[in-house]
Amino acid sequence: MAYLKRKADARLDEWKADPGRKPLIIKGPRQVGKTETIRRFAAQHYESVVEINFVEEPQYRTITSDGYGADAIVRNISLIDPSKRFPAGKTLLFFDEMQEFPDIATALKFFKIDGRFDVICSGSMLGIGYTRIESNSVGYKTDYEMRSLDFEEFLWARGYGDDVIDDMLGHLITARPFSAAQMDVFSSLFLDYCTLGGMPEVVASYIEKGTFEGTLKMQRQLVLDYQEDIRKYAQGLDQARILNVFNHIPVQLARENKKFQISKVAHGARFKDYRGCVEWLETSGMVNVCYCMSYPELPLKGNYDENRFKLYFGDTGLFVAMLDDEASEDLRANRNLGVYKGALYESIVSEALKKQGYDLFYYKRENSTLEQDFFVRTRNHLVPVEVKAKNGTAKSLRTLIASDSYPDIRFGIKLTAGNIGSSEHVFTAPYFTTFLLRRLIRAYDDGHAPMLDNADRQP
Known part of the structure; x- marks a missing residue:
């Protein structure tokens, strides 16, 4: 290949x-x-x-x-x-x-x-x-x-050059909506990428054949290989527990509350018995851990509860490979994500942020519906990032921005299936631009991104 x-x-x-x-x-x-x-x-x-x-x-x-x-x-x-x-x-x-x-x-x-x-x-x-x-x-x-291909590398593999990437970033920086043709093409390519994941062998097969033929089999073999690695390298730890955690990730992501619950992994399971399992999977590169912030403020490091977290696969192709046969077939044949839609997009965003060098954090206020998917930061501000599987108002995001209780937050970013837009200090961007977020934030810090200034709440 x-x-x-x-x-x-x-x-x-x-x-x-x-x-x-x-x-x-x-x-x-x-x-x-x-x-x-x-x-x-x-x-x-x-x-x-x-x-x-x-x-x-x-x-x-x-x-x-x-x-x-x-x-x-x-x-x-x-x-x-x-x-x-x-x-x-x-x-x-x-x-x-x-x-x-x-x-x-x-x-x-x-x-x-x-x-x-x-x-x-x-x-x-x-x-x-x-x-x-x-x-x-x-x-x-x-x-x-080194990690699997991100969406930019996937676009390279499909024959798109740096000029296309630069133009895409230019749209974000200047808040220029994409044309209908651009939205159709990039959204379709992104859904292909979501389906395949970023493992080079899988992507290369898809490009060579022009179809998804054989890719699910390759993804599932990779899952088997990862499970075998756990059996081979998890010395001194309970391999069965590590496998249980690994195998429960898709199930728990599909739930409305995506927080990973050890109690759901096995009857009577306690967090202290599984802490090492989660650390092992993260260190191996198989999974990404997204920790719950103690409070949405800077600094990010040290400001989280290590006992509350979500687990995502390091490559979303693993997630897709572990779906049941009906869901996987529906995804490939009909481009339908079904009950996994929110989980898949959240997973792909977590992966894109990690590949840009971000640590992963979310926020869920106790005894409240206030929850935020991810956070990034500018030089001086905390930026909440919302992943919307459906068109919605992003109520939690707007609450964080509007409230005087969160002074580090001045604006937010909402990732959707729709086009670029900005209102009430929320900048909206298509999912397929997630890989450019760090470059967008850097442009903002350098004074070259009026789109965020327009979305920003002035002091």
């Missing part, structure tokens, strides 16, 4: 251009495209690429037996495979599936000091037990987290 352009491509080029570069560790869940991205980069920039996969080639787990110095490791690699070549300044050592041999992290310091070879490590479960890798290579590595 054809290679799909990724944002990681530019990140790797930046790393290569840095004369002081350190060994690079690329983390991320399985199947998000780490290996193919690194291989493509390596082929473009190096005369010799020495790739070692510690899962498929376990014999290489002995390469540190004579010490962690570059000379000792290169010598042992050559002993195992004499055909590998190591020209100084022209060689990349690519250690894949590093989680199977975290000892190699100790060698990163020595490769950096030696300076003759570039080193990239990656692995699908590096988040688990990463403390060991961190302590073994502190100060001598650079970390980069």
Whole structure:
């Protein structure tokens, strides 16, 4: 299948251009495209690429037996495979599936000091037990987290260029509604993206065939692979409990109150027995945790209740794959989301925010109907973000903006199936523009987004 352009491509080029570069560790869940991205980069920039996969080639787990110095490791690699070549300044050592041999992290310091070879490590479960890798290579590595395709990368895969993305951002910044043709095309593409998720293999198959044929089978196999990872890597924890939490995410998201309730996972389940399970899933990259804010005010960090949260999948394709057969077929054949409509859009927004580097927070006032889906922030203000599956008034959003009890909130953003608009300090934007929110907020902070000024409540 054809290679799909990724944002990681530019990140790797930046790393290569840095004369002081350190060994690079690329983390991320399985199947998000780490290996193919690194291989493509390596082929473009190096005369010799020495790739070692510690899962498929376990014999290489002995390469540190004579010490962690570059000379000792290169010598042992050559002993195992004499055909590998190591020209100084022209060689990349690519250690894949590093989680199977975290000892190699100790060698990163020595490769950096030696300076003759570039080193990239990656692995699908590096988040688990990463403390060991961190302590073994502190100060001598650079970390980069890779996730599945976001909607911008999906548009690239469909043949749209940066000029289209720039125009889309321009519409947001100037509050210019999209034309009917733009709304039809981008909304249709976005629904395709919601259905497929962002796993490169699934997206590539869809583009190659021009249909959804086979994509559900691929998504469901990925769910099975993730469940197998839980059984393999969740050492020292109750694997059955972790699997229970993972499997209950779609069910709980489909409920009106999307707060994840441990009591619903198993009879008599208590939060303290499951805290480690949620942390494990989050660290693995399989899920994103959205915490309930103690109060809607700045700062965001530390201002939340760690016992109240929602759980979303790191890739919405996993959510779609875990729907029942009837709902999944209805989604693909008839573009109907049914009872899962609100959950799917909320999930895709959570994923888009996380991929832009945002931590996830919501707010639910005790003994009240006041609830807000997400929050982002400008330089000085807290910005509530509402996800509307149906056309509505966004009552909670307007309450937060209008009330003097929330001085950090001056305006809000509502994401809907409709066009761009602004009224009563609420800026409305289509779902498909969610991936541009950080760029929009940055433009506002730089004084280049009159749309938010118009929606803003003046002091």
